Amino acid sequence: MSAPSTPLRLGIAGLGTVGIGVVKIIQAHADLLAARAGRPVQITAICARDRQRNRDADLSGYDWVDRATDLATREDVDVVVELIGGDEGIAKDTMELALDNGKDVVTANKALLAIHGQALAERAEAAGRVIRFEAAVAGGIPVIKTMTESLAGNRIRRVMGVMNGTCNYILTRMQSAGLPYETVFEEARQLGYLEADPTLDVGGIDASHKLAILSSIAFGTRVAFDGVEIEGIERVSIDDINRAADMGYRIKLLGVAQMTARGLEQRMSPCLVPADSPLGQLEGGTNMVVIEGDAVGQIVLRGAGAGEGPTASAVLSDIIEIARGVRMPVFGQPAAGLASPQPARTAVPAAYYLRLTLADKPGALAKVATVLGDGGISIDRMRQYGHESGEAPVLIVTHKTTPEAIEHAMEVLPRTGVITGEPVELRIEEV
Numbered sequence: 001m002s003a004p005s006t007p008l009r010l011g012i013a014g015l016g017t018v019g020i021g022v023v024k025i026i027q028a029h030a031d032l033l034a035a036r037a038g039r040p041v042q043i044t045a046i047c048a049r050d051r052q053r054n055r056d057a058d059l060s061g062y063d064w065v066d067r068a069t070d071l072a073t074r075e076d077v078d079v080v081v082e083l084i085g086g087d088e089g090i091a092k093d094t095m096e097l098a099l100d101n102g103k104d105v106v107t108a109n110k111a112l113l114a115i116h117g118q119a120l121a122e123r124a125e126a127a128g129r130v131i132r133f134e135a136a137v138a139g140g141i142p143v144i145k146t147m148t149e150s151l152a153g154n155r156i157r158r159v160m161g162v163m164n165g166t167c168n169y170i171l172t173r174m175q176s177a178g179l180p181y182e183t184v185f186e187e188a189r190q191l192g193y194l195e196a197d198p199t200l201d202v203g204g205i206d207a208s209h210k211l212a213i214l215s216s217i218a219f220g221t222r223v224a225f226d227g228v229e230i231e232g233i234e235r236v237s238i239d240d241i242n243r244a245a246d247m248g249y250r251i252k253l254l255g256v257a258q259m260t261a262r263g264l265e266q267r268m269s270p271c272l273v274p275a276d277s278p279l280g281q282l283e284g285g286t287n288m289v290v291i292e293g294d295a296v297g298q299i300v301l302r303g304a305g306a307g308e309g310p311t312a313s314a315v316l317s318d319i320i321e322i323a324r325g326v327r328m329p330v331f332g333q334p335a336a337g338l339a340s341p342q343p344a345r346t347a348v349p350a351a352y353y354l355r356l357t358l359a360d361k362p363g364a365l366a367k368v369a370t371v372l373g374d375g376g377i378s379i380d381r382m383r384q385y386g387h388e389s390g391e392a393p394v395l396i397v398t399h400k401t402t403p404e405a406i407e408h409a410m411e412v413l414p415r416t417g418v419i420t421g422e423p424v425e426l427r428i429e430e431v
């Protein structure tokens with residue numbers, strides 16, 4: 001370990017939203033950081049794509065390098081802070097080279113860790129280096145440290161949450177303004193909320209990267225992004241948002257991971273949650289992570305999941321941890337000992353919300369009830385809406401049933417001849 005007065009020297013790769021946020025905090029809080037870390041934290045060298053770009057920060061005191069990988073080989077860099085992004089290419093190359101050259105790494109790159117986390121962790125641990133990534137999941141919310149440190153004494157039963165602010169913004173804005181998905185998606189684009197590839201957000205992929213990382217820490221397993229059942233928010237209609245609200249629910253893009261006797265269930269999908277629950281009340285771009293441990297019970301963490309300040313705040317927590325000499329395995333236990341999880345399709349029973357458009361003729365509802373009854377699905381609540389056409393919108397909330405039974409019912413219902421359009425089914429998650 002370095003002598004207390006030896007500065008911790010950083011090479012920062014990427015000077016976009018997060019990178020510049022990190023520079024600003026280091027400049028604004030130099031004394032505070034030194035006091036807390038027990039040593040000065042200094043930026044030695046920086047890198048981005050375009051040297052000429054105006055970045056709203058004084059960067060004159062730092063060496064500029066044209067290739068991010070050059071940060072990884074410099075003698076005067078102790079920690080490479082990777083804030084470029086992407087699951088391949090320069091971010092991965094820079095991180096690997098940094099580890100091989102004896103540097104620790106701090107990153108916010110959830111995509112890279114979700115896909116190459118195991119290999120990177122093994123590489124880091126073999127080299128005696130650390131990779132810290134508090135900012136990679138839920139931005140400013142300290143969920144990684146909460147799970148690896150504060151809840152280390154618990155067997156984790158379930159971890160879930162809203163981990164993509166853009167989707168939560170779209171869903172809550174659809175509800176508050178009564179606007180359709182397409183209109184709010186366009187608004188989000190104008191506001192700059194969407195990733196360069198928007199399917200990462202609305203397709204549930206970004207949130208699934210985060211869920212896969214949390215699962216690994218929670219259950220002591222290798223990161224298994226491939227095992228996440230993913231459904232995005234593209235098929236959520238304003239109709240469903242309004243109808244669900246009538247029944248006392250909100251629709252959220254919810255990630256849930258739990259270890260079952262059959263294996264590791266990881267799902268990311270639009271779900272209904274009670275409107276008065278903490279998750280139901282989550283508005284706008286905010287994130288929430290709910291962790292359930294056998295000793296602690298339920299922990300709810302809420303805060304900004306993105307943005308310059310919140311994400312840089314999380315990056316700084318990692319930098320200070322390294323400056324203090326705190327070192328731990330990447331995913332909370334040595335990577336070589338992480339189990340390969342058996343991926344399991346969701347089988348945990350739940351109540352379901354069904355929306356059907358019925359032909360308004362005698363016996364139509366009875367046919368629907370028969371299909372559900374034959375499939376062992378019991379109706380808890382039902383509502384038929386007033387209508388003038390020959391089609392009647394009907395909502396059904398079921399008692400708890402299996403995803404398999406619902407899937408089967410969704411296949412059979414259109415064959416009754418009394419349904420128009422596609423029936424909609426959404427899981428109601430207990431929170």
Ligand SMILES: NC(=O)C1=CN([C@@H]2O[C@H](COP(=O)(O)OP(=O)(O)OC[C@H]3O[C@@H](n4cnc5c(N)ncnc54)[C@H](OP(=O)(O)O)[C@@H]3O)[C@@H](O)[C@H]2O)C=CC1
Pocket residue numbers: 013014015016017018019047048049050051053067068082083084085086090108109110111135136139305306307308311
């Ligand atoms: N923004 C957020 O709120 C959050 C972001 N993250 C993660 O943080 C990371 C950074 O995100 P963010 O700051 O938003 O991204 P930005 O797109 O704002 O910034 C990316 C930076 O990387 C630089 N860059 C791109 N390609 C290269 C290259 N080949 N060589 C060197 N530099 C390069 C860009 O340079 P130039 O500026 O010259 O174009 C830019 O400075 C990502 O992994 C992201 O997923 C995590 C949580 C929240």
Ligand SMILES: N[C@@H](CCO)C(=O)O
Pocket residue numbers: 138139163164165166167193194195201206305306307
């Ligand atoms: N696109 C992400 C950024 C933060 O990871 C979100 O909307 O939450």
